[in-house]
Amino acid sequence: MIPFIDLAAQFAAREAAIRARMNAVLAHGKYIMGPEVQELEKRLAAYAGAPHCVGCASGTDALLLPLMAEGVGPGDAVITTSFTFIATAEVISLLGARPVFVDIDPDTWNISPQAVEDCLAAWTPSWGRPRAIIAVDIFGLPADAAALTRIADAHDLLLIEDAAQSFGGSLDGRRACSFGHYAATSFFPAKPLGCYGDGGAVFCADGERAARIDSLRVHGKGTDKYDNVRIGLNSRLDTLQAAILLAKLDHFDEEIAARQRVAATYGAALAPLGQAGVAQHIPAGATSAWAQYSLLARNGEARAAAQTALKAAGVPTAVYYPTPLHLQTAFAHLGYRPGDLPVCEDVCGRIFSLPMHPYMPDGQAESIASTVAKALV
Ligand SMILES: Cc1ncc(COP(=O)(O)O)c(C=O)c1O
Numbered sequence: 446m447i448p449f450i451d452l453a454a455q456f457a458a459r460e461a462a463i464r465a466r467m468n469a470v471l472a473h474g475k476y477i478m479g480p481e482v483q484e485l486e487k488r489l490a491a492y493a494g495a496p497h498c499v500g501c502a503s504g505t506d507a508l509l510l511p512l513m514a515e516g517v518g519p520g521d522a523v524i525t526t527s528f529t530f531i532a533t534a535e536v537i538s539l540l541g542a543r544p545v546f547v548d549i550d551p552d553t554w555n556i557s558p559q560a561v562e563d564c565l566a567a568w569t570p571s572w573g574r575p576r577a578i579i580a581v582d583i584f585g586l587p588a589d590a591a592a593l594t595r596i597a598d599a600h601d602l603l604l605i606e607d608a609a610q611s612f613g614g615s616l617d618g619r620r621a622c623s624f625g626h627y628a629a630t631s632f633f634p635a636k637p638l639g640c641y642g643d644g645g646a647v648f649c650a651d652g653e654r655a656a657r658i659d660s661l662r663v664h665g666k667g668t669d670k671y672d673n674v675r676i677g678l679n680s681r682l683d684t685l686q687a688a689i690l691l692a693k694l695d696h697f698d699e700e701i702a703a704r705q706r707v708a709a710t711y712g713a714a715l716a717p718l719g720q721a722g723v724a725q726h727i728p729a730g731a732t733s734a735w736a737q738y739s740l741l742a743r744n745g746e747a748r749a750a751a752q753t754a755l756k757a758a759g760v761p762t763a764v765y766y767p768t769p770l771h772l773q774t775a776f777a778h779l780g781y782r783p784g785d786l787p788v789c790e791d792v793c794g795r796i797f798s799l800p801m802h803p804y805m806p807d808g809q810a811e812s813i814a815s816t817v818a819k820a821l822v
Pocket of ligand 1: 503504505506529530532533581607609610630631632633643644645
């Protein structure tokens with residue numbers, strides 16, 4: 446079986462640098478909030494073009510912390526997409542607020558700004574007070590930040606960019622993690638910039654907001670960790686993980702470029718398939734970080750048949766996401782029904798993802814693409 450994501454190949458290519466960075470941490474012994482954490486935060490902020498970056502324990506916490514920093518809680522509601530990983534909406538419920546799910550754009554699969562507008566126009570007071578929009582950059586493609594910023598500003602809402610999958614992507618000359626009042630990314634190992642465990646980071650433009658996040662990630666610390674000025678979390682980024690990320694960051698642009706080549710190879714080979722295999726639309730001015738390369742089959746049966754044929758040919762596939770969040774059991778209490786968000790439900794019913802990583806041997810992307818083309822005809 447071809448690997449779906451080849452972290453071993455990445456480690457083999459970067460082993461010396463990764464080990465050297467890790468050895469430096471083992472030598473200085475500052476495992477918690479060591480100097481690598483600050484060094485990484487500075488480099489990530491510069492990379493993303495965001496004034497502030499605060500490392501934290503996971504991508505999930507990177508979404509939770511901004512909501513905590515803004516006092517989102519019971520009586521509040523947050524608008525978000527239903528086509529995402531559970532973490533995006535879980536953090537809203539965890540704080541006692543209500544997720545309000547809206548539909549996606551049929552071509553980019555990102556939250557539809559029109560659907561957000563429609564949702565606000567038809568707002569039901571029992572949902573609570575609308576406080577924020579969380580837009581996900583799905584599979585690495587930044588959401589429509591300009592339209593969403595206009596809506597957020599017009600309704601006095603916070604805009605949070607869930608950039609868990611999109612570090613390295615860009616839109617109209619700005620990098621992912623620089624949009625909205627806050628952005629959140631994940632360093633889960635399989636993400637475009639992944640560490641060797643859990644990790645995440647919050648980005649924001651405002652220094653006062655960044656200071657609040659910094660306090661919240663260390664138990665609501667004030668002048669020091671034994672002066673506690675708010676209820677917070679233990680959500681620090683480990684020094685060892687920061688060290689690994691620093692070593693990987695040195696080659697990150699090459700990796701993003703390699704992902705573009707894989708995506709271009711897939712795109713060229715699959716374009717003739719027409720409706721039998723429709724790839725994610727990347728709008729002009731956008732670059733995806735290609736956390737995933739996904740396709741829509743004609744229907745669920747065609748997807749199942751293609752996945753079976755591909756597996757037999759040694760090509761692994763995955764389905765992100767089989768169930769939209771509004772129909773997840775965990776959100777059953779919100780009362781959504783099949784048919785409420787038809788675009789999202791249609792996409793979940795026929796989407797699947799192909800192997801995608803920057804270390805494919807020469808010819809592998811071509812060979813996968815031709816196998817996929819045959820499986821989908
Ligand atoms: C869109 C999205 N949001 C949030 C998360 C949560 O990140 P983590 O797994 O680092 O907590 C993930 C990833 O797993 C994700 O894909």
